[in-house]
Amino acid sequence: MAQKVRKSFLIFAVGVIILILSLTVVKPTFEKVLRLSSRNKADKEKLAQLKDKVEKLEAIDKDEIKRRVKLVEEIFPSEKPVLNLVNSLEQLSAEEEVVFGGITLEPGEIKEDLKSGQRREFPISFNIEGKLEKISSFVNSLEKAPPLMKIEEMNLTIKNKGGEGKSQTSELLTSKLGVRVYYQAPPETIGAVDQPLPLLTKEELAILKRLDSYRLFTKVEPTAPTGKENLFSLP
């Protein structure tokens, strides 16, 4: 009888020990293991992404990207390119030997609250005067001159009608062009550190190559002093 009680007690004691240990030690540890395991999995993915990003960033030619940014900024500026637009049109018309004038700008607000990543545009119209071949060449060059422009309307009028006998070289034409000018504010954020680096696709690289063929002109920088003179400044 005593042995039977001893046997039952042993089984009971082992059962209780296992139960207590399971509830107090094993279960919390097991939960921690599960949590850690899933966290490590996520960390491994994050680390792989970071390593990949570092690799890609290291592979980028710093001088080349700087040059590309400068080029893109000149062609597709972040702010309304009013001054440089007039400057470009003037220089292009001089190069193409056409007389430029009668410009009508509708730039709207100069200092506006630009939403990042949103393309903006404004219309302009202007007249050019010259021979047909020069006007044709100007029109061809216009869409390869900064800032980014798209011809939308065009009128071509013969200025000095000379009749049938008049040669093309002496025939002057006036052309009124309606053009849309584009610009876009830069993105405000570059995203999280572990976000993959946005790489340029083949098509986008082709666009960059196309930008290289743009005719760049000397930029106009406002040099006039602004504001009142500081009367209290030391000599």
Next chain:
Amino acid sequence: MTKDINLLKEKVAILRKEARKAFFLQVGLLVILIGYCLTVVVLFSYYFILKRQSSSLEEEIRVNTNKVEEFQTVETQQVYLKNKIESLSDVFADQKHHQKITEAVFTLLPEGISVSGFNIDDKGGVSFQGESDTFSRLRAFLDNLKTTYKIGEMKVERIDIERIFFDYEKGYVFKVYLLFEV
């Protein structure tokens, strides 16, 4: 000849059987306890391995994050380029098309023709009004239109002369609609 008489033989057998049962029970319980303890040890060891792995991963992430931050300027420039060029692609597609149409119309125009109301639509069509002070220039233009199926890369799909009339001030006035294949 003596003969042993064991009166406790059966009892001894029962006691031995019970002792064996008790032994197996004890051994069984011990095995279960040891097995359980081993599982706990394995669980703890795995937990510590994971913990060490976690801290090593965290360290590596920190190092690589610092590296990425060192390249922040390059990353900003890359994001800037991507953002701007994405926007440029559809303007360029449109611009290229407009440019080709404008060039094509210039090729078609003979000397002495004035053009007004030149407009390009989304379908690849261009409409304009032309003026010519002499009939021969108008005819040269119409002949050009008649024989043109392709200008440069642009294939002409349809040519409509919408109207021709004579104005005493402007001369011969005509309205044309050209549809290019997109």
